[in-house]
Amino acid sequence: MAVCIAVIAKENYPLYIRSTPTENELKFHYMVHTSLDVVDEKISAMGKALVDQRELYLGLLYPTEDYKVYGYVTNSKVKFVMVVDSSNTALRDNEIRSMFRKLHNSYTDVMCNPFYNPGDRIQAFDNMVTSMMIQVC
Amino acid sequence: MEGLTLSDAEQKYYSDLFSYCDIESTKKVVVNGRVLELFRAAQLPNDVVLQIMELCGATRLGYFGRSQFYIALKLVAVAQSGFPLRVESINTVKDLPLPRFVASKNEQESRHAASYSSDSENQGSYSGVIPPPPGRGQVKKGSVSHDTVQPRTSADAQEPASPVVSPQQSPPTSPHTWRKHSRHPSGGNSERPLAGPGPFWSPFGEAQSGSSAGDAVWSGHSPPPPQENWVSFADTPPTSTLLTMHPASVQDQTTVRTVASATTAIEIRRQSSSYDDPWKITDEQRQYYVNQFKTIQPDLNGFIPGSAAKEFFTKSKLPILELSHIWELSDFDKDGALTLDEFCAAFHLVVARKNGYDLPEKLPESLMPKLIDLEDSADVGDQPGEVGYSGSPAEAPPSKSPSMPSLNQTWPELNQSSEDTAIVHPVPIRMTPSKIHMQEMELKRTGSGKEAVADHTNPTSPLLVKPSDLLEENKINSSVKFASGNTVADGYSSSDSFTSDPEQIGSNVTRQRSHSGTSPDNTAPPPPPPRPQPSHSRSSSLDMNRTFTVTTGQQQAGVVAHPPAVPPRPQPSQAPGPAVHRPVDADGLITHTSTSPQQIPEQPNFADFSQFEVFAASNVNDEQDDEAEKHPEVLPAEKASDPASSLRVAKTDSKTEEKTAASAPANVSKGTTPLAPPPKPVRRRLKSEDELRPEVDEHTQKTGVLAAVLASQPSIPRSVGKDKKAIQASIRRNKETNTVLARLNSELQQQLKDVLEERISLEVQLEQLRPFSHL
Numbered sequence: 001m002a003v004c005i006a007v008i009a010k011e012n013y014p015l016y017i018r019s020t021p022t023e024n025e026l027k028f029h030y031m032v033h034t035s036l037d038v039v040d041e042k043i044s045a046m047g048k049a050l051v052d053q054r055e056l057y058l059g060l061l062y063p064t065e066d067y068k069v070y071g072y073v074t075n076s077k078v079k080f081v082m083v084v085d086s087s088n089t090a091l092r093d094n095e096i097r098s099m100f101r102k103l104h105n106s107y108t109d110v111m112c113n114p115f116y117n118p119g120d121r122i123q124a125f126d127n128m129v130t131s132m133m134i135q136v137c
Numbered sequence: 138m139e140g141l142t143l144s145d146a147e148q149k150y151y152s153d154l155f156s157y158c159d160i161e162s163t164k165k166v167v168v169n170g171r172v173l174e175l176f177r178a179a180q181l182p183n184d185v186v187l188q189i190m191e192l193c194g195a196t197r198l199g200y201f202g203r204s205q206f207y208i209a210l211k212l213v214a215v216a217q218s219g220f221p222l223r224v225e226s227i228n229t230v231k232d233l234p235l236p237r238f239v240a241s242k243n244e245q246e247s248r249h250a251a252s253y254s255s256d257s258e259n260q261g262s263y264s265g266v267i268p269p270p271p272g273r274g275q276v277k278k279g280s281v282s283h284d285t286v287q288p289r290t291s292a293d294a295q296e297p298a299s300p301v302v303s304p305q306q307s308p309p310t311s312p313h314t315w316r317k318h319s320r321h322p323s324g325g326n327s328e329r330p331l332a333g334p335g336p337f338w339s340p341f342g343e344a345q346s347g348s349s350a351g352d353a354v355w356s357g358h359s360p361p362p363p364q365e366n367w368v369s370f371a372d373t374p375p376t377s378t379l380l381t382m383h384p385a386s387v388q389d390q391t392t393v394r395t396v397a398s399a400t401t402a403i404e405i406r407r408q409s410s411s412y413d414d415p416w417k418i419t420d421e422q423r424q425y426y427v428n429q430f431k432t433i434q435p436d437l438n439g440f441i442p443g444s445a446a447k448e449f450f451t452k453s454k455l456p457i458l459e460l461s462h463i464w465e466l467s468d469f470d471k472d473g474a475l476t477l478d479e480f481c482a483a484f485h486l487v488v489a490r491k492n493g494y495d496l497p498e499k500l501p502e503s504l505m506p507k508l509i510d511l512e513d514s515a516d517v518g519d520q521p522g523e524v525g526y527s528g529s530p531a532e533a534p535p536s537k538s539p540s541m542p543s544l545n546q547t548w549p550e551l552n553q554s555s556e557d558t559a560i561v562h563p564v565p566i567r568m569t570p571s572k573i574h575m576q577e578m579e580l581k582r583t584g585s586g587k588e589a590v591a592d593h594t595n596p597t598s599p600l601l602v603k604p605s606d607l608l609e610e611n612k613i614n615s616s617v618k619f620a621s622g623n624t625v626a627d628g629y630s631s632s633d634s635f636t637s638d639p640e641q642i643g644s645n646v647t648r649q650r651s652h653s654g655t656s657p658d659n660t661a662p663p664p665p666p667p668r669p670q671p672s673h674s675r676s677s678s679l680d681m682n683r684t685f686t687v688t689t690g691q692q693q694a695g696v697v698a699h700p701p702a703v704p705p706r707p708q709p710s711q712a713p714g715p716a717v718h719r720p721v722d723a724d725g726l727i728t729h730t731s732t733s734p735q736q737i738p739e740q741p742n743f744a745d746f747s748q749f750e751v752f753a754a755s756n757v758n759d760e761q762d763d764e765a766e767k768h769p770e771v772l773p774a775e776k777a778s779d780p781a782s783s784l785r786v787a788k789t790d791s792k793t794e795e796k797t798a799a800s801a802p803a804n805v806s807k808g809t810t811p812l813a814p815p816p817k818p819v820r821r822r823l824k825s826e827d828e829l830r831p832e833v834d835e836h837t838q839k840t841g842v843l844a845a846v847l848a849s850q851p852s853i854p855r856s857v858g859k860d861k862k863a864i865q866a867s868i869r870r871n872k873e874t875n876t877v878l879a880r881l882n883s884e885l886q887q888q889l890k891d892v893l894e895e896r897i898s899l900e901v902q903l904e905q906l907r908p909f910s911h912l
Contacts, residue, residue, distance in 0.1 A: 114443030
């Protein structure tokens with residue numbers, strides 16, 4: 001279950017970050033922050049190939065004792081980072097992928113809103129993210 | 138929803154409102170549009186209205202039935218009085234004033250408004266005192282910031298308007314109230330009858346006042362200008378914002394309105410229809426929107442690109458966040474561009490927002506782009522699909538949206554479900570068959586001296602108990618059967634259990650619904666939506682049917698679920714009875730029961746018997762002479778015998794009353810068992826009634842004969858002493874009696890066997906369950 005979902009802008013500042021309230025949010029923020037390095041690493045590694053071929057889904061960025069961190073990057077270098085609970089072994093890769101896809105779709109919808117200025121905090125994610133966090137849980 | 142108790146005045150008021158809203162004269166469902174308008178007229182904030190709609194169940198059901206409507210009205214009154222909206226408050230809040238509705242375009246509402254308008258005056262007129270909502274004070278304060286003079290004048294202006302409308306229900310004092318209103322405003326907005334949340338208004342009002350004159354117009358919609366006109370009403374959003382506006386600029390509104398802005402007015406109007414109906418776009422509004430669309434995009438089938446739309450809507454001076462939210466709501470296909478429909482929806486939302494309405498969480502259905510329209514445009518392709526969702530993807534499915542029962546399709550489902558739920562009330566399962574059995578036994582005992590019957594019943598009880606679930610099934614079956622009219626029964630003839638019986642409950646034996654496919658009687662009560670009984674529909678050996686049948690119609694509803702053809706067993710209620718019946722039923726007593734519903738009342742099992750009695754009686758009567766009179770009694774009793782006694786009991790007791798369950802089973806059992814050794818009670822029951830009938834007849838005949846014989850027994854000895862003929866006659870009679878008794882005996886034995894079988898199976902089940910209990 002996703003305990004934390006974050007959307008990071010190209011410049012590596014968060015556009016949206018949300019954690020399950022029960023946890024210590026700061027910890028998740030740190031985790032997301034540290035995962036950015038790994039994301040960059042993966043991007044650069046894959047970057048050699050053409051962008052088209054680059055897989056948007058980055059997979060498991062790094063595991064910790066309690067959590068696993070997954071990453072996803074869009075073509076505009078907007079990154080989605082998801083922290084899931086390790087205890088949930090039922091979460092398969094496909095599920096993570098589908099979750100990211102949903103995130104991406106929602107993000108696209110937000111982008112389509114002319115009133116949204118790229119670079120602003122995203123306010124419209126809550127519903128979807130909540131459902132994701134609950135559903136996965 | 139919990140039950141709603143209404144006072145007389147409330148009842149009258151609500152029914153008037155209901156008929157007002159029931160423009161389609163369905164008598165059942167009010168048009169959502171009207172309802173929403175009404176709610177808006179109540180001048181409650183949108184979220185409150187949404188909450189009300191949820192609480193009353195309209196959002197769940199998707200429509201406003203009478204009960205939902207009444208509950209909603211009650212909640213409106215609750216909200217207007219300042220009480221928190223709770224489901225319980227429907228009945229707990231005492232002396233709730235009648236809900237007030239600001240005058241809206243229709244008289245009624247204005248009347249309401251007028252009536253409630255003045256606190257004191259209204260109170261006088263209303264049965265219930267309406268304490269000024271706490272919000273009022275706030276509102277007042279908020280409005281104070283506005284031009285008080287205006288309010289005053291506006292109020293005055295409004296006053297005349299309001300009195301115009303003679304509230305249908307509100308007392309004639311309404312004019313007074315209005316006046317009072319004006320006074321109030323002048324007094325500093327002491328009491329705006331409107332129950333809007335004051336604070337809400339103030340900020341909005343201020344924001345609005347801050348805006349340009351045009352905005353003022355927007356915001357200025359004075360609260361329900363009583364009747365002034367639709368426009369004016371539209372101007373004043375039902376929510377409290379209206380209130381603030383009212384004081385502030387009622388006058389302004391009217392003037393502005395009249396002057397200006399036809400557009401604003403239109404917008405306002407549009408706005409007022411924000412909620413489902415509130416959210417509906419009126420024609421004028423739509424026209425206005427279309428015109429605006431044209432200014433941006435001449436081609437009506439084309440799109441407005443996001444940037445242009447952004448510019449346009451930014452002009453409305455709403456905060457970007459809200460505009461963003463509006464965009465999310467209205468851009469149905471999420472393509473970053475607005476079609477005409479989307480644009481209208483967006484515009485409508487903007488107008489609503491400007492007027493103080495809260496933005497909905499999901500796009501109201503009335504604002505959703507229509508498929509038809511979409512088809513016109515090139516990109517429509519996507520939209521229709523989305524529309525199909527009944528909600529934009531971003532929004533929750535309409536079904537959830539309070540404003541609108543999402544798709545119509547949900548409605549019928551809901552209805553169904555509600556109906557189903559209503560109908561399906563499983564007939565009380567006789568978990569303790571003993572009870573029923575007891576009854577039967579007692580009946581039997583009282584009716585006749587036949588112990589066998591009692592025994593009979595007893596065994597059945599265990600059987601009945603055994604498949605408790607069967608019972609349920611039966612019950613359901615029976616109920617279902619009743620509801621569905623025996624269709625089930627027919628199919629399930631094979632089932633052993635009584636399951637079919639419940640259906641018979643049908644309150645009369647008629648239900649009997651022959652177990653067999655014929656289901657002649659399926660008279661069954663209005664077929665309740667068959668509640669699918671997962672299991673035992675047929676199988677349960679118990680006289681579920683019987684029990685159901687006993688219970689009569691209602692139960693049947695519940696039972697309906699059980700499709701299995703379980704022959705309508707005598708009402709399940711008499712569970713014990715049914716058990717007994719089963720064996721009897723097997724023969725198709727059901728038919729019997731149906732025939733003589735009355736008889737069985739008492740014992741479910743013996744319902745059949747009662748039938749028997751009837752038959753027997755008839756038969757016997759024919760056959761018998763002197764004993765005739767006795768026969769009816771005897772017969773019933775006789776018939777029951779194994780069942781006979783039960784029958785008798787049943788009969789004696791009162792055939793009609795209990796019969797339902799008892800009769801059914803009894804009859805069934807009686808009818809069938811005596812005639813044929815029920816291999817399996819259920820089966821017998823399921824047999825076609827035709828089969829049963831003859832059997833029953835035979836049985837009755839037998840019993841009749843038996844009864845007759847028995848009756849004549851005493852006299853026999855005497856006759857013996859007479860001449861030869863008499864001796865021979867008596868011998869013959871004795872022989873007949875003998876045969877009858879023998880037959881009866883065999884049948885009873887058969888029944889006993891069946892009952893024992895049931896019992897065994899029940900015990901097995903119990904054993905199966907037991908281990909679980911240990912777990």
